[in-house]
Amino acid sequence: MFSYRHAFHAGNHADVLKHITLLIGLNLLQRKETGIALIDTHAGAGIYNLESEYATKSAEAIEGILRLASYCNENPDGIPDGVKAYFKEISHLNQHQTKSIKTYPGSSQLMLQAMRVQDQLKLMELHTTDYPSLVENMTVSQGEYRPKKSVQMFQKDGFTQLKAFLPPPTRRGLCLIDPSYENKDDYQFVLTALKDAIKRFATGAYFVWYPILQRRDATELPHQLAEFCKDHHLPYLQAELQIKSQILTEGLAASGMWIINPPWQLQEQLEICLPFLVKALGQDDYSRYELTAHD
Ligand code: SAM
Numbered sequence: 001m002f003s004y005r006h007a008f009h010a011g012n013h014a015d016v017l018k019h020i021t022l023l024i025g026l027n028l029l030q031r032k033e034t035g036i037a038l039i040d041t042h043a044g045a046g047i048y049n050l051e052s053e054y055a056t057k058s059a060e061a062i063e064g065i066l067r068l069a070s071y072c073n074e075n076p077d078g079i080p081d082g083v084k085a086y087f088k089e090i091s092h093l094n095q096h097q098t099k100s101i102k103t104y105p106g107s108s109q110l111m112l113q114a115m116r117v118q119d120q121l122k123l124m125e126l127h128t129t130d131y132p133s134l135v136e137n138m139t140v141s142q143g144e145y146r147p148k149k150s151v152q153m154f155q156k157d158g159f160t161q162l163k164a165f166l167p168p169p170t171r172r173g174l175c176l177i178d179p180s181y182e183n184k185d186d187y188q189f190v191l192t193a194l195k196d197a198i199k200r201f202a203t204g205a206y207f208v209w210y211p212i213l214q215r216r217d218a219t220e221l222p223h224q225l226a227e228f229c230k231d232h233h234l235p236y237l238q239a240e241l242q243i244k245s246q247i248l249t250e251g252l253a254a255s256g257m258w259i260i261n262p263p264w265q266l267q268e269q270l271e272i273c274l275p276f277l278v279k280a281l282g283q284d285d286y287s288r289y290e291l292t293a294h295d
Helices: 013-029 053-058 065-074 081-092 107-114 130-145 158-165 186-200 216-231 266-281
Strands: 037-040 047-049 103-105 120-124 150-154 173-177 205-211 236-242 254-260 288-294
Touching: 013 065, 013 081, 013 107, 013 173, 013 205, 013 236, 013 254, 013 266, 037 107, 037 158, 065 081, 065 266, 081 103, 081 107, 081 266, 103 107, 107 120, 107 130, 120 158, 130 150, 158 173, 158 186, 173 186, 186 205, 186 216, 205 216, 216 236, 216 254, 216 288, 236 266, 266 288
Parallel strands: 037 120, 037 173, 120 150, 173 205
Antiparallel strands: 047 103, 205 254, 236 254, 236 288
């Protein structure tokens, strides 16, 4: 079993980019009444305690959600709607906190909170410790937020399981593919999972998170995704956020979201959010964002 535990990284800058993009996309899709299948192939534990031993050891939230929160507190004017909506979801888990954010919702918890009765949520998590935590967290949250919602969890390989849910009965779907890339084969597994998924459900919205690292497989992935989209005539958006120099950093300085069949107006909303995130989270002259759209 892999050693990666998302609890070490919860609320870092990559989570901020990923979760803001995910929530904006979901909210845009929900403008239509028809139910949506929400699929999280790598769900994690769902909820993270930012004061746990894991989170305090790496302290990654300090460069992510906690930095963004204090920037927004100091600069309350001009916070983009997409960032406000993200904080609104986070506040549900932090109602008893006076100021700081102590509990951070992962992608599965965010989707659970944001889903409607007509939506369905399917979560995959393989880890022997994180899967029971996910089940426990989602069961408590489901009782609190979404008693009548359809949520299914599976301790299965998200890459191979994805296609089993496609196409969704309503022909509307949002799939988050968010591996840790600890297993180097994950780069290829992402492409294979997408190929299988697109064969069955070419109109789904696919949100893929990827790390920006100076390693060959990592640098190749965006090129392979671009080629894949071109070959299959799929529109996409590529959103990247870098918060500091990669050369001087031991950990992750930048990451990206690759969105296939992006919901209408996601690009416009990210055009407002990304420069704001650079201002809020950027630590040096290497901080940057990039947003590329292809039809
Ligand atoms: N999506 C989560 C979020 O945003 O809150 C974080 C997910 S974390 C980056 C990746 C997760 O995938 C880890 O919890 C890991 O245990 C799990 N995992 C690793 N390989 C997997 C696989 N093949 N299928 C499903 N889950 C897997």
